[in-house]
Amino acid sequence: MNILVITNMFPSKQKPYSGLFVKNQFEELKKTYRDDSLDCYAMERKFTSKVGSLIKYSKFFLNFIFKYVFTSSKYDIIHVHFFYPTVILAYIYKYLKNKNIKIIVTFHGSDIYQNDGHLYRSLLKGVDKYIVVNSQFKKYIHAYLGKDADVEFLPAGISEIFRPTKITKKYDLIYAGSFYSIKGFDLLAKILTSLNKPLNIAIVGSGPLERLINEDIKRVHNVHLIKNASHEQLLELYNASRFLINTSRSEAFGLSICEAMKCGVPCIATNTDGAKEQVIDGENGFILGDFNEIFDDITPISDLVYKTLDYPLNKYHALSDSAEKSARKWTLPNVCKRLHEIYEEV
Template sequence: MQLSQCKILIISNMGPKPSAPFQGKFVHNQVWALAKLNPAYHYMRWHSDSLLNKLLKYPVFLFSFIWRFVISRQRYDIAHIHFFYPTIWLALVYKFCRNRNLKIVVTCHGSDIYKYQPPSKLYRWCAKQVDQWIFASSALEQHFSLPKANSKVLAAGIHESFRQAEQVTWQDKTIDLLYVGSLDENKGMDRLLAMLPYLTDKHVVIAGSGPWLSRLQTAATEFSNVLVVGPKNSSALKQLYQQSRYLINLSRNEAFGLVMTEAMCCYTPVIASFTDGAQEQVQNGVNGVLLSATDSEQQWLANATAIIQRLWQLPPEQYQRLQQQARTSAEPYLLKNIAEQLETVYQRVVL
């Protein structure tokens, strides 16, 4: 079967909510990049932080899927799942109710593997139904311990608007350190708070939302050099990246980390803690700096702040080389390139 004849359904358990208005945006962008294939798209529309939502969001997600796609005349040939478990169950419901020949493609993003170790019997059984695995990073693929006949490492991709980013010189930048992302413990917000007393000579901007927002806002009242700006769309982030000397990423677990890719595409080197995602993208001393793990958080903090201070001693030409290498390493992850690779994957599974 030719890909042009296939009907594709993309399913994601991610979606925006009041505390994270851009959650799952990278999947939306990928669907947009695949527009010529006219894929159908089902994502978690009812999403909030309320207890009721936490209890019922997956049943609502499933029943709305059944209403939209199982009780429908349209027949789909490929289901592409973003976030393997438990999202895979929607594709399996469709497969066993509507099309036994459905091909299932799964993109794993991180915690759909990290949080399910060791895998349960149901997890293992679901994995056997997958025709094509996609992993956000090679390190994430290595964490997946189950057999996989077909697999590929492929990031979700960054918006095409970043292709037109401009290189701004060190002297013309107005932000020293930029953080972008969820404001929670896994993303290292406790680490960032601990760093602030040592960064009083740096202009620090924090863009994002999450459970640590109020603590960071309180810190911003104590440190005049810190600005918390909340979540931003791609256009606003592009401006922030271009104006920042470095992006800082302090995650404890990160499967890939698209904000690092976005920053580097805007000629902004990355300072990152050692995670799967940082290891995949950041070449120490080439396009950024990796902060190695230590035995204690206190020692890690001392090492990290010392490294950051040394980065401000780099000669201008060395910083420019970091900028150029950052841009070069990020360009393959632009959405147009990712979409072309996905089309190849889809064509292969239906042959």
């Protein structure tokens, strides 16, 4: 059985964390398959203009045809990450090279949220297996194709490196993610502005909204800004923190939530699909209200932050233990074991 993974989301020097979860999953799968039975065709993510993106995708499509269609290589399964327009390559291979090939697609979020056109729906129909990174996405696929569509919830998976370690808790809160509006970085800044009691907070990531962590915030709180953290650094930072705070407007799964919870760090999160998939309110973390409600009235979340930071030790340990246990099933070996079974089934 020969498998080709295709994705338009892969890390590069410019964007080292963009699509890293796809790369990590592929490398974990390589441990199961021979070098010549599993291949990956990927487009690295880079900063480009609209014209640059058009040129980039044109090269991506043409190179695929010359590399995989006009050669002797033959695949039994194509696994596409990020549905549109990448899935078109799978159809090109199917109709020009191997009409019996099976097409599997993993939907990661924006490829479901932002598409509803005729071409999108038509391309959906030829997929043999639909993998979604949160169970809410099943409703979207079933709405398009009916209840008989073969849809399965399976997130990308997290590294086994994430685990509880016995180090001192230096940070009250940790934020791990890009500094963009979609990640709610503006809400994070607003929350920190509203908190008058000094906190130690680790902010891990980078992006254009870094300026929102201004001098007013830094005068009140002890802010530690960490850019380009490795998995090893994240392991230490998570374990040194009492709570992860996730302020996203939209989150398909939220790998940082899963990573932190696997380290025994409970999460305080906005009410997104990804957070609801992992966080059980009051059991392994806390789900806040909808983003817009919180943004308009910050008082409840400020009160919750203070409340959780004053949690009795026994209650905190219960949250921590529950968080770690609930994240175990989503380590990369477990996810890739199920992927291998899916490949065999189709």
